[in-house]
Amino acid sequence: MSRLEAYEQVVGHQEIERLRQLARGLAGKRVVHVNSTRVGGGVAEILSWMVPLMKELGIDAHWEVIQGPPEFYRVTKAIHNNLQGLPVPLTDKDLELHKAVNEENAARLDLEADVVIVHDPQPVFLPVYTKSTRVGRWVWRCHVDASRPTRRVWKHLEEAINQYDAAIFHMAAFTRPLRCPMFLIPPSIDPLSDKNRPLPENERLEILEQLGVDHDRPLLVQVSRFDRFKDPVGVIQAYRLIKPYYPDIQLVLAGGPADDDPEGPEVLRQVMDHAGADRDIRVLMLPPDSHVQINALQRSATIVLQKSIREGFGLTVTEALWKGKPVIGGACGGITLQVHDYHTGFLVYSVEGAAYRIRYLLRYTDKRQRMGRLGHEFVREHFLLTRHLRDYLIMLLLVERKDVARLPSAFAA
Numbered sequence: 413m414s415r416l417e418a419y420e421q422v423v424g425h426q427e428i429e430r431l432r433q434l435a436r437g438l439a440g441k442r443v444v445h446v447n448s449t450r451v452g453g454g455v456a457e458i459l460s461w462m463v464p465l466m467k468e469l470g471i472d473a474h475w476e477v478i479q480g481p482p483e484f485y486r487v488t489k490a491i492h493n494n495l496q497g498l499p500v501p502l503t504d505k506d507l508e509l510h511k512a513v514n515e516e517n518a519a520r521l522d523l524e525a526d527v528v529i530v531h532d533p534q535p536v537f538l539p540v541y542t543k544s545t546r547v548g549r550w551v552w553r554c555h556v557d558a559s560r561p562t563r564r565v566w567k568h569l570e571e572a573i574n575q576y577d578a579a580i581f582h583m584a585a586f587t588r589p590l591r592c593p594m595f596l597i598p599p600s601i602d603p604l605s606d607k608n609r610p611l612p613e614n615e616r617l618e619i620l621e622q623l624g625v626d627h628d629r630p631l632l633v634q635v636s637r638f639d640r641f642k643d644p645v646g647v648i649q650a651y652r653l654i655k656p657y658y659p660d661i662q663l664v665l666a667g668g669p670a671d672d673d674p675e676g677p678e679v680l681r682q683v684m685d686h687a688g689a690d691r692d693i694r695v696l697m698l699p700p701d702s703h704v705q706i707n708a709l710q711r712s713a714t715i716v717l718q719k720s721i722r723e724g725f726g727l728t729v730t731e732a733l734w735k736g737k738p739v740i741g742g743a744c745g746g747i748t749l750q751v752h753d754y755h756t757g758f759l760v761y762s763v764e765g766a767a768y769r770i771r772y773l774l775r776y777t778d779k780r781q782r783m784g785r786l787g788h789e790f791v792r793e794h795f796l797l798t799r800h801l802r803d804y805l806i807m808l809l810l811v812e813r814k815d816v817a818r819l820p821s822a823f824a825a
């Protein structure tokens with residue numbers, strides 16, 4: 413079975429047919445994606461399904477990776493942080509290195525294409541150093557919240573971004589005024605990946621047992637890095653407020669090792685302190701490839717929490733909704749696109765608000781089930797990879813047109 417046929421079982425014939433129809437207008441067009449790594453991170457994950465699916469649809473799609481010395485990645489990480497508003501020091505030499513590595517890569521990479529899609533700031537200077545005749549159109553795909561960058565870094569990046577024919581952001585709140593047209597394309601999840609595929613009941617129960625979670629009792633789950641902005645301590649506080657009313661409730665906070673995040677160990681320590689000796693709170697440190705374990709936890713939850721106080725998109729929310737779980741989410745970033753009060757869950761602004769909504773949902777099983785059904789359908793319609801691909805095809809068709817510059821400056825595909 414081809415990949416597209418496999419997805420047809422999930423999203424239906426019509427959706428796949430729509431993709432085929434849209435792709436007809438792009439048959440044989442050469443589309444090159446460029447990012448900075450082939451493995452690890454969300455962008456690589458997206459490209460590893462998107463490029464083969466584009467090929468299957470008859471597009472001559474390719475994936476190129478920019479390369480540089482270790483120093484380059486330190487600089488681009490600092491640029492990335494500044495783009496998101498975190499002022500990390502950068503010298504003039506650092507910014508020159510960013511450009512120089514782009515210049516070398518512009519000569520090395522095979523960028524001859526109808527459209528080149530450049531992901532994130534690392535390779536953003538490629539159009540500045542590539543002969544204009546080799547590339548039909550340039551598109552910049554920004555995967556982070558770029559609405560409040562530091563001035564210096566924005567000035568540096570703007571020189572490159574002004575060379576693009578279009579830009580793509582997750583959502584309107586993440587954009588900045590740009591000269592080129594902008595497309596709004598939120599991310600998506602893969603319904604057939606280990607993290608999201610249906611899980612046989614015996615496999616789910618076996619995993620719960622391995623993780624030391626009781627399958628008979630109500631369960632609250634938050635899956636996220638141990639990061640202050642994900643507010644794991646707030647989740648424990650909310651749990652504590654409802655524990656007297658639901659003594660058999662359990663809480664799982666699952667996250668990965670946080671060695672690469674200097675604040676991670678400190679946040680984890682705070683979480684452990686707050687958890688104390690409560691045997692109904694399980695703080696799980698899972699290895700990075702624990703996709704099936706996360707799948708099992710999300711599927712076993714009575715309610716999923718994502719009580720963030722700042723968030724990018726919140727793929728954990730999408731994953732939980734897809735599994736038919738109501739989500740109580742902090743009202744920020746992409747969570748507000750996914751959680752709709754009384755429909756797919758509740759948006760909350762405080763520990764007390766979270767506790768109040770947990771009590772409500774624990775009390776009304778029918779409402780939980782109804783929200784779960786709505787959430788699953790909502791994700792099917794808006795946040796699966798087939799919709800993501802459809803948006804890209806529409807963007808490519810529009811960008812390919814000669815009059816792309818006359819598109820409205822903010823354009824939702």
Ligand code: UDP
Nearest residue numbers: 635636637666667668698706725726727728
């Ligand atoms: N995740 C994981 N292991 C962990 C914590 C998170 O695999 O220990 C996954 C989670 O299932 C989701 C992604 O990492 O797919 C996190 O994406 P999200 O947008 O929620 O948050 P981010 O970490 O990008 O801020």
